[in-house]
Amino acid sequence: MFLKPRKEDFQIIGYYLGKLSAGLGIAMLLPLAAAFYYREWNAALDFIVGATIALILGCLLTLVRPRKTDLSWANGVVIAGLSWLVAMFLAAVPLYLSGHYQAFVDALFETMSGFATTGLSLTVDLDHLPQSYNLWRHTTQFLGGQGIVVIALTFFIRGVSGAFSLFVGEARDEKLLPNVISTARFIWLVTLVYLILGAGTLTLIGLRLGLTLDRSFFHGLCVFMAAWDTGGFSPQSQSILYYHSVYYEAATFFIFFLGSINFGLHYLIWNGRRGELWKDLEIRTYVFTISITVLITLFGLIQMAGFQDLPSIFRTGFYQVLSGHTGTGFMTVTASQFAGWSELALLGVILAMGAGGCVSSTAGAIKALRIGLVAKGFLRQVKTVLTPEQGLVTEKFHHFKDVVLDNRQVQTAGLLIIAYIGLYLAGTLVGMFCGYPFLPALFESVSAAANVGHTVGITGPAMPLALKLTYIIQMWVGRFEFLAIFVLAGFLYSWVRGR
């Protein structure tokens, strides 16, 4: 039996959504400042419009402070799920006003793609987009990658009982430090250190490539945000191909690879436990799936005509697979080149995208730990069959500490893998209904649902509305790893049918 939500539940949800709206309005001050700096006056007006709408909504939703501000588990998860929808609408306002989107739904697509760190884009004439809008696009990836709720926990929500439910609702489950606020702040500390190092390195490389200092810094900052948060937006329409530089590729590779690693592991390594890198089940699985998908893709590329030497095949294949595996979506090939790859090479990239990075990172998709757990469960099952009846088979794995494998872990991981495969296939089916062949439809669907951003050319302003809406839902559901969405659906059901 479902309990009908009380008036107080709605008040609490509205209250926190109001706080998040106001927070988003404040976040728009960054591109607003950039608009003033670059003398983009109409863009500045668009950000004033966007920020004030967010602030007004925030004020109205927080008019009355609820009697109790502590969060129940379900309320926290519902707030996390809804906050991303509210953020998608509010962040889309200035982008739509820019005139670089054919319809409001395209701007919604862009902001969901940003917050979900996907990187698929519907921007028209990106190469002439004002810098402030470009900064905002990349900022949405930064905010989404860090977690809108993590940011709220860090800056706006203090001392609230039940804050961990917000955290988990946003598909994060690491609790590195005694409380969730300290954990959120540690994530920010790590990010700020890498921001300075990463953006600085990219700026220096940009200068060597011939960019002016201000352009190099702007590109370095935007590309860092998109790489670290495994987002995949880029300031120019050609993605990383724009720079024609192996150094830029190498730097972005290191940044997005670090971004795809579990924050818990970052924490342990920061505290001197470097040995964890070699023992951890998740890292071992990650290295294994990367190796397999790189090999498949390279074999696929070797089969093709076009490449003349192995270094070219390796550089192109390795970058595209790693960018897909980490959920980033940076490309050094054009969409039409991708579409022309052999089926084997495309399959390698699809498998890489579908597998994804590590849990508790900014990467999306199934994730290495779950694949490792299911593999361990499978191994244990084989051992059980081969062991005499009286024998007891236990399987251990190392993930921050030595853990005995139990059935619940394997079941949960297995269910999520099935759910992701279902999500990938659902998008593929819609793509095929819209008239696209199976493989491109599968590629694009996995790219959206796994929050990657690689494209074989389906994604664009001209694609059917049904597909735009499907990919928006896939990006949202994929980023939240289903939990918040199921709880939100349960909440709505109990509102209508509960007692």
Place this chain on the structure above:
Amino acid sequence: MMTLLLAFLLAAGPALPDTPRVSVSDLVAHYQVYDGKPVLTQGEAIGDLMLRGREGWVNISDGNAALGLYGTAETLKRIQYLGRFQSLGDRVVAAGIFHNACPVHSGQMDLHILRLEVVAEGKAVPEAFNFYKAGLAILLAIMAVGALLLRQFFRKATAGRPKRS
């Protein structure tokens, strides 16, 4: 005009027999057809002029697709305007060898230019100030201040209410 231009390019520059005139979009979309062949294409120079010693890169776009041009710094320096916000880049015609997977540049798609001409100079395109948006922004800013005051009023009015257990 394009015929005259092609004739000029072919007469003045290195010999490029049977050079097909292809748009950037066609080159990018049908790269297999033109791979390793001499082509003549045109587009707007966009973004940045990336000079690296005696060589360099610039990207050109026809509005639908973009392509990297690789050439000598001396040739690329002819480009004065680059397409960005409030700037229309120089429209250039480039003749050279197109590569789907360039062997010199580790498999990237590019065009090694043999000749490049600026056929239409770019210009600054200042954006007109939108007074309608300004009015809307002022109105919303006033409403935001009103909402903030209303929130303060409600907070004060409900601050003393007894809490239920």
